Amino acid sequence: MEKKVNEIAKHEHELEVTLTYDEIKPEIEEAYNKERKKISIDGFRKGKAPLHVIKKMYGESIEFQAAESISNKKFWDIADSDGLKPISTPKLVDIDFVQGEKLSFKVLYEVKPELELKDYKDLEIEKPILKVRDEDVESEITRTLKAHVTYVDADVIEDNKFRFVANLQRVNDDGTPFEGSRTENLTVDLSEPSVNIDLQTNSKGKKVGEKFDFTFVDEHKHGEETHKEEYKYVIEVVKIEKIIYPELDEELVQKISNKKAKTIDEFKGQIKDSYEKYYESQSEQIFESTLLHEVVKNNDFTPPAGYVSFMLERLIEVEKENAKRSKQRLPDDATLKNSLAQRAEWTAKWQIVLENLARIENISVDDAELEKLAEEEASKTGISVQKLVKYYKDTNRKESLLEDKVIKFLIENTKVKEVDANKEKDSSEKKASKKSTKKEDKKD
Numbered sequence: 001m002e003k004k005v006n007e008i009a010k011h012e013h014e015l016e017v018t019l020t021y022d023e024i025k026p027e028i029e030e031a032y033n034k035e036r037k038k039i040s041i042d043g044f045r046k047g048k049a050p051l052h053v054i055k056k057m058y059g060e061s062i063e064f065q066a067a068e069s070i071s072n073k074k075f076w077d078i079a080d081s082d083g084l085k086p087i088s089t090p091k092l093v094d095i096d097f098v099q100g101e102k103l104s105f106k107v108l109y110e111v112k113p114e115l116e117l118k119d120y121k122d123l124e125i126e127k128p129i130l131k132v133r134d135e136d137v138e139s140e141i142t143r144t145l146k147a148h149v150t151y152v153d154a155d156v157i158e159d160n161k162f163r164f165v166a167n168l169q170r171v172n173d174d175g176t177p178f179e180g181s182r183t184e185n186l187t188v189d190l191s192e193p194s195v196n197i198d199l200q201t202n203s204k205g206k207k208v209g210e211k212f213d214f215t216f217v218d219e220h221k222h223g224e225e226t227h228k229e230e231y232k233y234v235i236e237v238v239k240i241e242k243i244i245y246p247e248l249d250e251e252l253v254q255k256i257s258n259k260k261a262k263t264i265d266e267f268k269g270q271i272k273d274s275y276e277k278y279y280e281s282q283s284e285q286i287f288e289s290t291l292l293h294e295v296v297k298n299n300d301f302t303p304p305a306g307y308v309s310f311m312l313e314r315l316i317e318v319e320k321e322n323a324k325r326s327k328q329r330l331p332d333d334a335t336l337k338n339s340l341a342q343r344a345e346w347t348a349k350w351q352i353v354l355e356n357l358a359r360i361e362n363i364s365v366d367d368a369e370l371e372k373l374a375e376e377e378a379s380k381t382g383i384s385v386q387k388l389v390k391y392y393k394d395t396n397r398k399e400s401l402l403e404d405k406v407i408k409f410l411i412e413n414t415k416v417k418e419v420d421a422n423k424e425k426d427s428s429e430k431k432a433s434k435k436s437t438k439k440e441d442k443k444d
Contacts, residue, residue, distance in 0.1 A: 010113035011304040018104045024070050031066035067097035071105040087112055088306030110304040115356045119298035121413040127287040128421035130279040132272050140271045144256055151241040156207050163189040165239040171232050191243055211236045296349050303348040312344035357406050365401045
């Protein structure tokens with residue numbers, strides 16, 4: 001066998017192979033035996049015709065057809081033995097088969113290009129620090145008590161501690177009903193944070209039987225473009241109920257905390273601890289994400305197109321699996337591809353930067369580390385170390401461990417600039433409050 005790798009570009013290589021007929025003879029014979037089972041020849045039962053008869057009648061066709069599958073198989077054999085590491089689907093670009101003499105072929109494949117990286121150490125990255133506020137704890141208590149509320153009939157919607165049943169009719173710009181778009185007996189809970197601010201504002205002061213207008217703006221992105229769509233509704237109030245929250249006492253605290261807290265202060269302390277852990281986790285995630293994006297931005301390049309497509313398909317499959325588990329509907333594939341395209345390109349870039357960082361900084365994961373991890377997991381799960389190591393290798397666990405190591409290296413070589421995230425949060429809430437107030441004043 002003769003073989004060589006031609007570098008077409010930094011990210012694109014070509015494997016050129018020539019095999020003698022004797023080297024592919026086993027695969028050729030296997031092709032004959034496979035086709036023999038399908039062939040019917042007069043005078044013989046189906047699948048029982050002698051090979052010399054089949055070779056005489058169909059030999060050229062069978063062997064030429066087999067040559068392509070043999071080429072694909074040989075490529076992957078060589079890729080495994082020589083560590084070629086294709087990162088997307090290879091393409092058979094040339095094949096030359098001479099029956100009884102040789103098989104030559106060329107396969108084009110993408111690889112992760114070697115990059116000369118810069119500006120990935122001694123960066124200064126902001127890390128948002130969000131502290132737990134008393135209002136955070138009170139809001140969580142309110143959400144917890146929501147499961148224990150009662151409802152009392154009311155005549156008028158006074159504030160957000162009400163819910164109402166309504167008939168909802170979408171209308172055209174001229175106020176006429178939008179055909180086929182009416183919903184009856186829809187319950188609107190104004191205490192829910194997800195309820196639109198305009199709906200909360202426009203419903204205040206309304207009584208049973210009264211109507212009011214409501215406009216909903218759907219804003220979403222298609223790729224880099226932002227699309228806005230406006231929906232107008234007329235809402236008729238059918239029924240109003242006031243939400244009555246129970247008094248928070250020690251008996252209720254023990255009930256809703258499953259006896260983990262005995263007093264109101266203990267309960268509040270548990271909520272605060274939970275928030276602190278959540279905020280800390282979010283802070284770390286934002287910091288890490290900002291750092292990785294900065295490193296990729298400092299070393300920007302055009303990733304291999306096939307690798308980006310591969311990443312896009314993986315992201316789509318993950319979205320579909322998540323939607324299936326959570327029983328949510330997903331947009332069609334074309335919409336998904338459009339919305340995930342930028343993330344796929346960034347992910348492809350990061351994976352290439354990651355591998356180059358590992359090469360430059362001599363960061364690696366060896367089998368001994370897999371065995372150590374397997375020993376730790378074996379003591380917890382009861383699964384043998386050998387089985388776990390095999391599972392890790394089959395699922396490319398080394399890759400995820402390598403990524404963890406590279407990210408740890410980057411974090412250790414980054415200057416952290418802590419910023420008060422509470423100020424930004426307060427500013428956003430004030431803006432939202434001002435916007436709501438202006439709409440109420442305009443309405444009055």
